[in-house]
Structures are given as C-alpha cells and as structure tokens.
Amino acid sequence: MYGYGYGYYSSMIFLLPAMIFAFYAQSKVKSSFSRYLKIRNMRGYSGVQVARMILDRNGLRDVxxxxxxxxxxxHYDPRKRVVRLSGNVYNGTSIASISVAAHEVGHAIQHATGYAALGFRxxxxxxxxxxxQFAIPLAFLGFFLRTEMLITLGIYIYIAAxxxxVITLPVEFNASSRAIKQLTSNGLIYNEEVKSAKSVLNAAALTYVAAVAVSIANLLRLLVLRNSRD
Incomplete structure (x- = not known):
C-alpha cells in the first residue's frame, strides 16, 4: 500500500528548492527587462526595425x-514563419526591446538554417x-486508486515533458548567441551596449533553466512517492 504521509512530505525536499529557484528566475527576468526597458539604445532603433533588418540581412524577407x-x-512561430513581438518590444527603442527582438529572430534563423535542436523541440x-497537462494528474490518480500501472504511466509520460x-535549453542559448552576433555584426548596437543586451538575454535564459529544475524535481517527487509504502 502506498503511503501518503512521510513519503509526501519528504518528496517536497526536491520540489521546494526548485520552486524557489523558479520564483527567483521569474523575478530576475522581470527586473532585468524592466531595468533595460528604461534605457534607450544609442542608435534609436525600435524592436520591429531591428527584427526586420536582421531578417532581411539573412535573406529571410518572407518572414x-x-x-x-x-x-x-x-515568440517565433515556425509553422507560419512569423516573429511575434509584444508592444514594449515591437515599438520600444530600449536595449531590452531590441535584445528580445533579436532573440526571436534568432529562432527564425535557426529554423531557416535547419538547426537540429529546434526541429527536435x-x-x-x-x-x-x-x-x-495530464502526466502528473494521471500519476496522482494512480496514487489515489493505488494503481501502480497508472503511476508508472504518468511518470513515463512526464519524462516527455x-x-x-531539456532540449529547450540549447535552443534558447543558441538563439541568444545568434542575437548578440547579429546585433554586433550588423552594427545595430555599440560595444558598450553589448553587456546590457547580454544581461537581458541571460536573465531570460534563467527561466528555462528553472523550468528544467522544476520538471526534474517533480519527477523525483513522483519517484519518491511511488516507492513510499506504509
């Protein structure tokens, strides 16, 4: 019989640190974005202008x-080949605006060049x-019904998530690397602005690292609960 007492609370050892890290990551990206949203880039370009210039210079005029x-x-929509930018990024002329715009175009370039990790993701x-949506509820239904098959199935499905x-990490880091390269090689930012642009993109990348941490912590939690017995 599965235990829901000690096993449940001991499993939180994995989840709580990951949740705290995720909260920190979200706070970091919001504070970094807000900070650099107030700093106008020296060339005065808007996010949409930067996105269009990078796309055109990479032969992606049809995006x-x-x-x-x-x-x-x-985000970038690979199905419709469209870069979608929010208001602060589309019209904004801040360091944050052009950094995020360049990052999303980075995904478009990945798509156009057949970047394998993006295709796999x-x-x-x-x-x-x-x-x-369904793996964890399915596993907990298994706990409730005391059916190991449902628990195991939920765990295996969750591994896909x-x-x-995990594959999102190299995709996002690569898009940020491409963004900085495009911004600098095309003369869209000055050298003294590179550090600020990297700060924006690094903060955003932290949220993806946190997502991996939370998902792995949830998996470990499910494994602990499955192995807990009265």
Missing amino acids: NIEHIGGQLSD NSLAPVASFAS IAFH
Whole structure:
C-alpha cells in the first residue's frame, strides 16, 4: 500500500528548492527587462526595425513580423514563419526591446538554417503539451486508486515533458548567441551596449533553466512517492 504521509512530505525536499529557484528566475527576468526597458539604445532603433533588418540581412524577407498583446509574450512561430513581438518590444527603442527582438529572430534563423535542436523541440511540442497537462494528474490518480500501472504511466509520460524542457535549453542559448552576433555584426548596437543586451538575454535564459529544475524535481517527487509504502 502506498503511503501518503512521510513519503509526501519528504518528496517536497526536491520540489521546494526548485520552486524557489523558479520564483527567483521569474523575478530576475522581470527586473532585468524592466531595468533595460528604461534605457534607450544609442542608435534609436525600435524592436520591429531591428527584427526586420536582421531578417532581411539573412535573406529571410518572407518572414513576417506581427504585433501581439501581453508582456514578454514574444515568440517565433515556425509553422507560419512569423516573429511575434509584444508592444514594449515591437515599438520600444530600449536595449531590452531590441535584445528580445533579436532573440526571436534568432529562432527564425535557426529554423531557416535547419538547426537540429529546434526541429527536435518542435516535434516534441505537441507531446510535451499533453504530458505537462495530464502526466502528473494521471500519476496522482494512480496514487489515489493505488494503481501502480497508472503511476508508472504518468511518470513515463512526464519524462516527455522533461525532454522538451531539456532540449529547450540549447535552443534558447543558441538563439541568444545568434542575437548578440547579429546585433554586433550588423552594427545595430555599440560595444558598450553589448553587456546590457547580454544581461537581458541571460536573465531570460534563467527561466528555462528553472523550468528544467522544476520538471526534474517533480519527477523525483513522483519517484519518491511511488516507492513510499506504509
């Protein structure tokens, strides 16, 4: 019989530090973005201008740029080949605006050049979406019904979500590296602005590291609970 007392509380040893790290990462990206959102880039370019220039200079004139709502909701859609930028990034002329815009264009360049990790991540996305929504509830249903098969199935499905988060790390770091390279090689920022641009992108990358930490902590928690017995 599965125990829900000691096993449940001892499993939190894995989850709590990861959750604290995730909270820190979210605070870090918001504070960094807010800080550099107030600093205008020296050339006065807006995010959409930078995105368009980088795309054009890399032969991606057929990739469109769209304005979307929200904050930090910026992303590249590989299915429609569209870079979507939030208001502060699209119209903004700050260091944060052009850094985020260049990062999203970095994903477009990855797509165009056949960057393998991006393709693998995109292929995992539908499975990971399903896994992140249903794996843990399925496992806990197994605990409630005391059915090891459901618990194990939930754990295996959850591993797919972890794989997605893990492969996201090199994809995001690579996009940031491409962003800095494009900003500097195309003369879109001055040398003294590079450190600030990297600060914005490094803070954003931290959230992906936190996502991996939380997902692994959840997996360890499920394993501890599965192995806990009265």
